[in-house]
Amino acid sequence: MHVKTESRSEWLAARKELLAKEKALTRMSDELSAARREMPWLRVDTNYVFEGPDGRETLSQLFAGRSQLIVYHFMFAPEWEAGCPSCSFWADSFNGVYDHVQARDATFLAISRAPLERLEKYKQRMGWGFKWVSSHDNTFNFDFQVSFTPDDRARGVATYNYAPLQYDRSDMPGFSVFSKDSSGAIFYTYSTFARGIERANAAYQLIDLLPKGRDEAPPGHPMFWLRRRDEYGR
DSSP states (O other), X not given: OOOOOSOHHHXXXXXXXXXXXXXXXXXXXXXXXXXXXXXXXXXXXOOOEEEETTEEEEHHHHTTTOSEEXXXXXXOOTTOSSOOHHHHHHHTTTTTXXXXXXXTTEEEEXXXXXXXXXXXXXXXXXXXXXXXXXXXXXXXHHXXXXXXXXXXXXXXXXXXXXXXOOSOOSBOOEEEXXXXXXXXXXXXXXXXXXXXXXXXXXXXXXXXXXXXXXOOOSSSSTTTTOOOTTTTTO
């Protein structure tokens, strides 16, 4: 229940009380970021090859001469005609960020299992500029636990977000981060899935400032309201 007041001093007192909590959360976030940078690195020895706008490229080549790589695992299964609406919601925040990321010795791109031709068509429809490559011919998505075989799902052994998969879905979203050293060796440094990816969604960060917040109460799935941005009003 929202409390309404005409007293500026009462409003200011409440705002300062909340500010103290916000500052504590910011400090905790900084501590988590520091701990993330101290995570051990896992060497990647598989020679993954992807299909992209620049032809066939290995994982090493996707770094594009930089030492760090951020991958968004975009839900787009080979049999789908369009990308996941939720992943599309996230991807709308990606335009414009990659130049800034590149300035910090890192490359950003998306990877999906759908064939390249379908990715390119959907990318053009949505007006995105980030690089997007297909893992259609390799096991990358399965190895990094964002895609799941029908057999693993049926047997209940599919793993997502470091726990048993809770949904009967072939693909799920996430970020994976890699580093390459001076010898060319590639290391898996970090990943985040499920609600761990929310900080990359600019729209959610703005919506969270609103009096109604996300307003995602039932019915149905919390994101029942969401549409691809060119589908609102249809």
